[in-house]
Amino acid sequence: MKLWGGRFTKPTNELVDAYTSSIGFDQKLAKYDIQGSLAHVAMLGKCGIIEQDEAETIADGLKHVLNKILAGEATLSQADEDIHMNVERLLIEQIGPVGGKLHTGRSRNDQVALDMRLYLREAIVEIIGLLGAVQTALTEQAKQHLDTILPGYTHLQRAQPVLFGHHLMAYAYMLQRDVERLQDSWKRVNKMPLGAGALAGTTFPIDRHFVAEQLHFDAITENSLDSVSDRDFVVEFLAAASLISMHLSRLSEEMVQWSSAEFNFIELDDAFSTGSSMMPQKKNPDVAELVRGKSGRVFGHLMGMLTTLKGLPLAYNKDMQEDKEGMFDTVETLKGALGLFAPMIETMHVKQDNMYHAVRNDFSNATDLADYLVAKGMAFRESHAVVGQTVLYSIEQGKYLLDLGLEELQQFSNLIEEDIYEALAPETVVAARNIPGGTARVRVQEQVDDIEALLETNRQWTEEQAAKLEG
């Protein structure tokens, strides 16, 4: 007999059980479900809604049930639909009919909303920690490469030389915004929905604030209909996760390119590369490729959740059970990628000579020739044209700007003097971009210092929240 079987005269069709049950995936919520129930039952006892000794019996029973589930000793059944009813069934088996008092003043609708928030809080703290490890790996590599020059690209054409440290710090800042987005979402995740009941609230004199305090929520949700029917905190998480995945995917793409023979800028450590079953010479950047590939499923989960929610009338609808698998998968996917990325970046071997060679054999100092002429009084638009002609001439001669003799250069402008060679050297070109945010060594060092300070702030935030969650 179902826990809700009273008004039914027939058992549920087996196919219906199989189709509608969520126990196959929401058993992941067991720990949070029982954590929430412990707070709820403590409140029921405190408010005199059930007897204090009944509350204690139920609490003990719940702990027992959790241990059984975690040890894999509990039988979870499809007929009991979901984790909430399975736990209740196991509780009643454990302690007898008094277990039936647990669900007083509560519905699975507010219960599942609570579980989702409890789960996501922990996931957010963990993911911010993992993002920090990747940011640290990027920053440590950047510090090793404050003198390593490589071509910076636009349109994947060599554009202007930059420091490799500067390039890596760009990603450290992307991930910093990802951290801040997750921290911001925390304000909305960390509200306690229990008490909403099925949709309208409850007739019992419950104390929602007490439950919120027990579970370390900052506040209670404000509207019972909203509490059980919205999952915008899940959408927000999936959106933040999509941006993280997108950033990791771009960095992955660069690592794939850089480790190709065509670029030959880095070599990934053997421990983070894989081979080919047929071609003995191959060393493939599979991890980077898979991180790039898996961004697709994360974006998909975001679209899936938005689409599931878009046509739903208030309040709870069974459609919302679809909120779970995408969220779980997103958390697992992110954890996998971030966990691998930190050591993959730490151990990556940077081929600075090849990078420098690439810079030396391109026209990425052409802007600097134009700027040189401007400094000597020529209008930028005119200097742009002059340098364009110089580049064209160089290409015809099979040379780069630094290979041209002084007389050759002076054909294009008599403003050009001997100091041009110093001005066009990659080191000078990089050092000249000495404005905040620029690629000059001192400016990249500023970025490193800034990120290191932010990492410390992130670490403190994470520790504070983790300490609260552990209670």
Ligand code: ARG
């Ligand atoms: N398994 C359900 C879910 O995840 C729990 C809430 C069910 N509520 C209900 N009235 N059927 O959404």
